[in-house]
Amino acid sequence: MAQLSDDCFAFGGPMMSVDEAVAIIAARVTPVHDIDTVSLVDADGRILASDISAPLPLPPFTNSAVDGYAVRSRDLPPREERAFAVTGRVQAGALASQAIRPNHAMRIFTGAPMPEGADTVFMQEDVRIDEAGRLVVPAGLKPGANVRPAGEDIAVGSSALAAGRRLRPQDVALAAAFGLTHVEVRRRIRVAVFSTGNELVSPGAPRAAAQLFDSNRFMLMAMLARLGCEVSDLGILRDDRASLAHGLKTVADSHDLILTTGGVSTGEEDHVKAGVESVGTLVLWRMAIKPGRPVAMGIIGGTPFIGLPGNPVASFVTFVHVVRPTVLALAGAAQQRLVPMPVRAAFSYKKKIARREYVRVTLRKGDHGLLEAVKFPREGAGLLSSLVDTDGLVELGEEITKVEPGQTVGFLGYASLM
Template structure:
């Protein structure tokens, strides 16, 4: 098998992602939400400032606002004081100054603020300055940060915490965002049990659904949690049909392989459509993508690392496109391998790595160790992926590799 060969029946990862995204369309409906409910939501319209930020020219320091001329005066007559929220409206003439506090509006005529540490009171009405007599020093100008009429955010921007402060500074109390996605989530498997219960022989705790639920919530998505469904074809079929009635997408984990109790692909073929099933990717070869009615369907593997990696690399970009994000692809960089990496001929391998800068300031990466699809610690120890293209030759220490930092969903 050459470096470009793909095992029979396996769809290359890049092809699968392109086909998947081609099937996805952003939701058109939008709603207005208050700022406190807008974190993680996607703007439906551009945000254009109606005001300047700051709204008026003000002082950056506690000190004295002066009318500076050349040459500077030896001392200045103190004519008043100016506090935040209480402007001094009299014009400051050459040779005059006003006591001013941080954030207070600069009085008319003032063109310099001297910090109080450089001031000496000669008497109740006279101030001398030892330093800082520079035109425009310690002054914040109106609109210096954001000017009225400026486009602050484009449609498709995902709102974060810092954005809330910007909206508030603009006087915006609510924003127009894309309608919140609703995603159905379920896990299938007779061996799966809820955390907190007692395990019987042959059982294990179900970890995929809680982790994916957390990531969906962090994306601002409403989750309809169907819990754990037994390995029963009719129960699974009923759950899929119920989810498709009012959800934009359905995400399942487990049941997509070729075992006797793996029914997902058969059910999807029967009641919906299958776009692809097996991918040339590691971890996570058995991945089903299709539709049930209008709902997009993602059938992820049951192994925990496989489920989280395929969700992150395939489902997240698709969901972001549905949400209307302006940026849906993960950026990659080139790093120096600080350890050897085994490769998987014919499959794109998303190994978990620790990215760091070496003694020469170069980006480097080392493996987290064993990369089994069941080993969650390979994820918890990592801060990024080492993306190894389908090839036969292993990566040696010192080789260049493609890496991808974990984003906030995994980091």
């Protein structure tokens, strides 16, 4: 399991910015050391543990990029069309039976190896066959046209996939193109997830009139699963310092991260802070972010702890900006800054300076086909419908104080946040 020092996340400022939080996490969290060897079928989403260099060039041999006719570039007509005798035929997966002869052409298909001596291919759409059965080609084709040289994509020995990459389907395809069947990846991060609060019951359990079904826990577990984590669902911890402390301490040795939601504000019934401090060390982050200012982070028995707000939108937003980079750092993944897509605002908005805010929006096509962001009509960090019925978040940086319709803003789609 991860073993961090008790002051790993210590921060002296009055309120932490989002960028400061991510920088501290990336610099001070130690990745897990265990390595798994997995088949390519199971590699998607895993974190590559070691660099992969190209064991062969891609493509491994020079081949035709089109269906057509292979010729020697020295035989290309410079000014007017020319007729060639056609001898031979090369299909994909087979070698030419002979070298190409001067002033001759050879029928060739996409992906087939180029015949010896040939270095240019005419597309079949650009040629014709005359009455004598000869190939007639136009003038003006450049030498080397429609040919894919060996190593054109990736040269042998070059760096192809770097350690720390979170593998995507296209990365898996590249490994397969090298003939690999397995890759080395970091083991999955083990995360214990609790909800806290006497007001919560799990779906399926009897619910009293003053209670709510717990939704945050299931949202967070789904988000963790998308990040490739092994998740332990540890249910709901009640608003009691002793039971909170016991539950947190019990799971610390067997997990890489402990994640809770609720109970991290400053009210007298918010017991997470005291519970953590009785079994570990906690630095209460007051992040300059809306929604989601109350976020707690600390260390319990060497294992990092993060306590998220109880309001679902605040929990979602702070997961993206605190939990996600922590999980990636623990997994040895390279940190990648979220890059908002520029869109036009179709709303007005005012905010405080020196605080980053996230506005829930839906995209629509506006004038001239430009994408516009339409703000969800209601405010409130407790509105699950505002996450369900929107496409993503508009990110408003610390320096922004207002938004006017037509202004360019940065949009983060939900799919890019997990």
